[in-house]
Amino acid sequence: MTDVRRRLAVSTAAFGGLACAAVLAAPLLGTTSISLRRVFDGSIPFADNVDAQIFFIARLPRALAGALVGATLAAAGVVFQALLRNPLATPFTLGVSAGSALGAMLAITFRLHLSLWGVSAVTAASFIGSIGAVAIVYALARARHRGFSTNILLLAGVTLNAFFSALILFVQYLADSAEALRTVRWLMGDLDVAGYGPLVAALPLCAAAFVAFAWLPRPLNLLSLDTDAAASRGVDVLRVQRVAFFSASMATGAAVSLGGPIGFIGIIVPHLVRLMVGSDHRVVLPASAMFGAAFLVAADVVARTAMAPVELPVGIITAIVGGPFFLWLLVRQR
Amino acid sequence: MGRGTRGGGLGTRDSGFGPSAKSGPPRAGSRGGIRGVTLTAAAIFALLYLNHGAPGLQPRAHLAAQAPRPPARIVSLVPSATEMLFAMGAGPRVAAVSSYDRFPPEVERLPRVGALVDPDVERILSLRPDLVVAYASQTDLLAHLARANIPVYPYRHGSLAAITGGMRDLGARIGMAAEAGRAAADLERGLAGVRAAVAGRPRPRTLLVIGREPQSLRAISVSGGFGFLHDLLVVAGGDNVFGDVPRESLMVATETILAKRPDVILELHYSDRSSREAEAREREAWSLLPGVPAVRNGRIHLLYGGELVVPGPRVVLTARAFAQALHEVRPR
Numbered sequence: 001m002t003d004v005r006r007r008l009a010v011s012t013a014a015f016g017g018l019a020c021a022a023v024l025a026a027p028l029l030g031t032t033s034i035s036l037r038r039v040f041d042g043s044i045p046f047a048d049n050v051d052a053q054i055f056f057i058a059r060l061p062r063a064l065a066g067a068l069v070g071a072t073l074a075a076a077g078v079v080f081q082a083l084l085r086n087p088l089a090t091p092f093t094l095g096v097s098a099g100s101a102l103g104a105m106l107a108i109t110f111r112l113h114l115s116l117w118g119v120s121a122v123t124a125a126s127f128i129g130s131i132g133a134v135a136i137v138y139a140l141a142r143a144r145h146r147g148f149s150t151n152i153l154l155l156a157g158v159t160l161n162a163f164f165s166a167l168i169l170f171v172q173y174l175a176d177s178a179e180a181l182r183t184v185r186w187l188m189g190d191l192d193v194a195g196y197g198p199l200v201a202a203l204p205l206c207a208a209a210f211v212a213f214a215w216l217p218r219p220l221n222l223l224s225l226d227t228d229a230a231a232s233r234g235v236d237v238l239r240v241q242r243v244a245f246f247s248a249s250m251a252t253g254a255a256v257s258l259g260g261p262i263g264f265i266g267i268i269v270p271h272l273v274r275l276m277v278g279s280d281h282r283v284v285l286p287a288s289a290m291f292g293a294a295f296l297v298a299a300d301v302v303a304r305t306a307m308a309p310v311e312l313p314v315g316i317i318t319a320i321v322g323g324p325f326f327l328w329l330l331v332r333q334r
Numbered sequence: 335m336g337r338g339t340r341g342g343g344l345g346t347r348d349s350g351f352g353p354s355a356k357s358g359p360p361r362a363g364s365r366g367g368i369r370g371v372t373l374t375a376a377a378i379f380a381l382l383y384l385n386h387g388a389p390g391l392q393p394r395a396h397l398a399a400q401a402p403r404p405p406a407r408i409v410s411l412v413p414s415a416t417e418m419l420f421a422m423g424a425g426p427r428v429a430a431v432s433s434y435d436r437f438p439p440e441v442e443r444l445p446r447v448g449a450l451v452d453p454d455v456e457r458i459l460s461l462r463p464d465l466v467v468a469y470a471s472q473t474d475l476l477a478h479l480a481r482a483n484i485p486v487y488p489y490r491h492g493s494l495a496a497i498t499g500g501m502r503d504l505g506a507r508i509g510m511a512a513e514a515g516r517a518a519a520d521l522e523r524g525l526a527g528v529r530a531a532v533a534g535r536p537r538p539r540t541l542l543v544i545g546r547e548p549q550s551l552r553a554i555s556v557s558g559g560f561g562f563l564h565d566l567l568v569v570a571g572g573d574n575v576f577g578d579v580p581r582e583s584l585m586v587a588t589e590t591i592l593a594k595r596p597d598v599i600l601e602l603h604y605s606d607r608s609s610r611e612a613e614a615r616e617r618e619a620w621s622l623l624p625g626v627p628a629v630r631n632g633r634i635h636l637l638y639g640g641e642l643v644v645p646g647p648r649v650v651l652t653a654r655a656f657a658q659a660l661h662e663v664r665p666r
Contacts, residue, residue, distance in 0.1 A: 032593040046624070050592060053625040058589035111548065111605070120550035176434065177450065178545055178604065178643070185553055185585065194551035194588045195622045304587050309576065311585045 007283045015273075015290035019067060022297040026063035027055050029301050031308035057195065065193045066300045066314075067293035069259040070269075072206050072251045074292025075213055077266030078285050079248040082220040083241060084150050091252040091266040094157030094245075095133045098164035100256040103129020105168050105183045109175040119201045122186070123257045130253025136160060138245065148241040188313030189262035191300050202258040209251030210289070212243050217281035220244065224281070262315045265292055268322040275330070295322070404509030405465035405485070409447055409458055411475075412489045415467045416441060417646035418501045422514040430461050436640050437648070459484070465508065494565030497645050498522055517647060524650035525569050528657050531665035532571030538660055540572035541596035541628065544583055549619050551588055558584050562645040563602075563652075570656030572598065592623055599628040600635050600659055607638040635659035 028036065034051040038044065046052055076091040084093065091097065106112075107125035140156035141149055172183050193199060219240040222230035231237050252266075269292040270284065277283045296314070299321060303314040407429040410416040416431050420438050430445040433452075445461065448454040453475045458466060459482055468475055470488035479486050487507055489500065498518040505514015542557040542564070557563045558581035559574060567574050575594040576584065599620065607613070613636055620629045628634055637655050641648040654665050 030589055032589065047630060048625070050595070050625050053623070054589050054592050057622060058587060058592055062587075108547075120547050120552065122547050122550075122552075173452070181555075182545060182547070182553060190553060192552060192587045192589075198550075304589065309579060309584065309586055309590045310581070311587050311590075 004280055004282055007277055007280070008286070011273075011277045011283050011287040012290070015287045015294065018294040019071075019290040019297075022294040023063050023067050026066070026297050026301050027059035029305065030054070030059060031305055058192075061193050061196050061199055062191050062300060062304075063297050064196075065191045065199055065258055066297040068199065068202065068206055069191065069255045069262060070265055070292040070294070070296025071289040072209065072255040072292075073262065073265040074269035074273075074295075075210070075285055075289040076248040076252045076255070077292075078270045078281065078288045079213065079216060079220065079244050080266070081270060082224040082281060083244045083248070084154055085224055086154065087271070088267070089154075090263075091248065091255075092161075092261060092263070094137050094153065094249065095160035095164060096130045096249050096252045097256045097261040098161045098168070099133025099136075100126040100130035100253055101187060101261055102164050102168050102171070103127070103132070104186050104257075104260075105171040105175075108182050108186065109171050109179050111179070119198055123198055123201070127253055127257035130249070130256060133160060133164065134246070134249040134253065137249075141245075148238050148245070150241070153245070185313065186260055187315075189260035189315035189318075190311075191259050191296075191314055192304075192311070193258065198258055202254040205254035206251050209247040209254075212247035213285055213289075216240070216244055216247075217285050220281045220285075260315065262296065262318055264315075264318045264322040265296055268318075268326045269295055272326060403464075405463075405507075407461065407463045408465045408467065408508065409461060409463040410435070410467040411447065411449060411453055411472070412467050412469060413437070414491070414497070414644045414646035415487075415489050415500075415504060417644060417648065418504055418514070418517070419467075419508075421517040421647040422501065422505050422510050423517075424505075424508055424510055424513070427508070429463055430458070437644070455479075467504070491645055492562070493560070494525070494562045494569070494645075494649065497562060497647075497649060501647070521647055521650055525653055528569050528650070528653040528665040529571075531663045532657050532661050535571055535661050537571050537573040538597040538633075539575050539595070540567060540598045540600055540660065541575050541591060541594065542567055542572075543599060543601040546601075546619075549615055551619055551622050553585065554588070554591070555583050555585050558582055562649060563642075566649055566653045566656055567600070569653050570660055572600070572656060572660050588623060592625055595625075595627055597627050597631075598633045598635065598660055599626075600637060600656060602642045603636060603638045604640060604643045605638065606640075 028034070032054055034054050038049065038051040039055045040052075041049065044052070073091050077089070080089040080091055080093060081087055083089075104122050104126035106129075107122040112121035112125060137153060137156045137160055141153040172180050175183060219230065219235045222233055222235050223237065223240055227237050270288045273284055273288045273291050277287050296318065299317040300314045302321070303312040303317045306312055306317075406427055408419065408424070408427050409430045410419060410428060411432045413432060413435045416428060416435050417437055419425060419428055420440065425438070425440055428441075428444060430447045431441045432449040433446045434449050435441045435446075445457065447457045447461070450469055450472065453468070453472060455475060455478050458479070463484060465485050465487060466479055467487045467489055468479075470490045476486055476488060487504060490496070498521055501518045501521070502511070502514050505511050505517075543554060544557055544563065545553070545555040547553045556576055557567070557574060558579040559577040560580055561582035564574050564577065575596045576586070601616070616636060617634050620626070620634050623629050637659065639651075641651050657663055657665050
C-alpha cells in the first residue's frame with residue numbers, strides 16, 4: 001500500500017509536472033514571437049495588444065483544449081482496456097468516435113448553421129452522434145443478456161464502427177468537394193478551438209467522467225483480472241462496468257466533439273505509462289491522464305509550427321511521433 | 335429530316351471517320367499551326383456536309399480521313415468548361431453536363447453524367463458523345479473513353495491566365511477558335527476594366543477565406559498565392575496576406591491570422607445569399623479576433639454565389655465583386 005502511495009506520489013509529481021510545463025510553455029511557443037511582458041501589460045488596451053490576443057485567444061485555449069482532450073482520451077483508453085480486458089481497446093473501439101464523426105459529417109455536409117453558447121453545429125452534432133452510438137452499443141450489450149457482456153459490447157462496438165464508417169463514407173460521397181474536404185480535415189483532428197466556448201461546453205462532461213474515474217481504479221484492478229474473482233471479493237461488477245462504460249464513453253464523446261477523433265493517444269499513452277509505472281490502475285489512470293495531456297499539448301505545438309503557416313492536423317503528429325516511440329520503448333524494455 | 339441532322343447523319347457514320355475518332359485523347363499542350371490547318375479543313379468539311387447532306391458525302395470521304403470533324407455532341411464533366419462552351423456559343427452542342435453544373439440556366443435541361451469522383455461511364459457512352467471534356471486527373475474515365483474510341487479533352491484548372499488560355503484551346507479543339515478568341519478577349523477586357531478601376535489605389539492587406547466551420551472560427555481555409563482566386567484578388571487591387579505561400583489553399587490557425595493583421599477579410603460562400611440574420615451571425619463569428627484591423631474596422635465582406643468557385647468566364651463578376659468590396663468601386 002505504501003508502495004502504491006509512493007509510486008502515485010512520484011508519478012503525479014513527474015507526470016503532473018510534465019503536464020503543467022507543457023500547458024505553461026505551449027502558449028509561449030509559436031511562429032510569431034510574442035513578449036510575455038507585453039502580454040501581461042495592462043496599460044495597453046486588449047484590442048491593440050496583439051501579443052496578448054495571440055496568447056489569450058489563439059494559444060491558451062488551444063493548449064487547454066489539448067490538455068483536456070489528451071487527458072480524457074488517455075484516461076478513457078485505460079478504462080476501456082480494463083473494462084474490455086483487451087490491451088488493444090481504445091476510446092474509439094466501441095464506436096463512440098464513429099458516431100461522433102457521423103454527427104459532424106452530417107452537420108458539415110448539410111450545412112447546419114446553428115450555434116449555442118459558442119458551440120458550433122458541428123461540435124454539437126458530433127456530441128449527439130457519440131451519445132447515439134453509446135446508446136446503441138449499450139442497448140445491444142444489455143439485450144438478451146442479464147448482465148453486461150463485454151464480448152457482446154466489443155462485437156457490437158466493432159460492428160457499429162464498421163456500419164458508421166459506411167454511413168460516413170456515404171455522407172461524404174453526397175457532399176460537394178469543399179464540404180468533403182472539410183469532413184476529411186475534421187477526421188484528422190484540430191485543437192484550434194478559437195476561444196473558450198467549446199472548452200467550457202466540454203468541461204462539465206469531462207469533469208464528471210473524471211469524478212467517476214476517481215472511483216474506478218480499485219474495482220478495475222480486480223475486474224481486469226476476472227469478473228468472477230472480482231464479484232467474489234465484493235465488487236458490484238455490473239455497476240462498475242456501467243460506470244466505466246458510461247463515464248469513459250461520455251468523456252470520449254466530449255473530447256472528440258472538441259478536438260476531433262485524434263488517434264493513438266488512447267492506446268499509446270496508457271501503454272507507455274504502464275511500461276513506466278506498472279499496471280496498478282490507481283497509478284496508471286491518473287498518470288495516463290497527466291501524460292496524455294502533456295503529450296497532446298506538445299504534439300499540437302509541433303502541429304502548428306512544423307509547416308507554418310500551414311497548419312498540420314494534430315492527429316498526424318500523434319500517430320507519427322507516438323507509434324515509433326511506443327515501439328522503441330517496447331523493444332528497449334525486453 | 336434525317337438527312338441533314340447531325341444526330342442522324344453523322345452519328346451513324348462515327349466509325350467511318352476512323353482517324354478522328356481513334357486519335358485518342360488530345361495532348362493538353364498540342365496546339366498551334368497543325369491544329370489550325372486541320373481545323374480549317376474540318377470547318378470546310380462541316381460546311382460542305384451541312385450544305386449537301388449525308389448522301390452527298392461519299393466523294394468527299396478523303397477529307398474526313400485528313401481532318402477531325404468538329405465535335406457535335408460534347409459531354410462536359412467540368413463546370414467551368416461547360417460555361418466556356420456556352421460563352422463561345424457552343425451551347426447547343428453540349429449533350430450532357432456534370433452533376434455540379436448550375437450555369438448557364440440551359441444546363442438544367444441537360445442530362446447529368448456524374449462528376450469528378452463518380453463519372454457515370456455507362457451514361458456517357460450511351461449518349462454517344464464525340465468529345466468528352468473531363469478533368470485530366472480522371473485517369474480511369476479517360477482510359478474507358480479511350481477504349482471506346484471516344485475523343486477526350488483533358489482539362490486542368492490553374493491560374494487566371496489558364497482560364498483564357500484554356501478557353502481558346504477548347505475553342506480550337508471544337509472548331510470554334512474565332513468565337514472562343516472573342517469570348518476570351520471579352521473576359522480579358524473585363525479584367526482589364528477592373529484593373530484600371532483600382533489602379534493607383536493602395537492595396538489593402540486582404541485575407542481571402544474560402545471556407546470555415548459555420549458560425550465559428552474553426553477549420554479556416556484560405557487562399558494561398560497560387561490559383562485563380564489569388565489572381566483575381568490581385569486584379570481587384572488586393573494584397574493577399576498569404577500570397578507568399580505557394581499553394582492554392584491552406585488551413586491556418588487563428589494565431590496566424592492575428593499575426594498577419596489583414597485590413598480586409600473577404601469570405602466566399604458558394605451558396606446563394608442566406609438571410610440577413612444568418613449573414614450577421616457569420617460576420618459576428620470574427621468578433622473573437624478583435625485585434626485584427628479588418629474586424630476592428632468592420633471590413634469583413636461576405637460574398638455569396640456559385641460563380642465564386644467556378645474558374646470560368648464569370649470570373650469577371652468575381653473580380654468586380656472583390657474590387658467593390660476592397661475599394662468601393664464599381665468597375666464596368
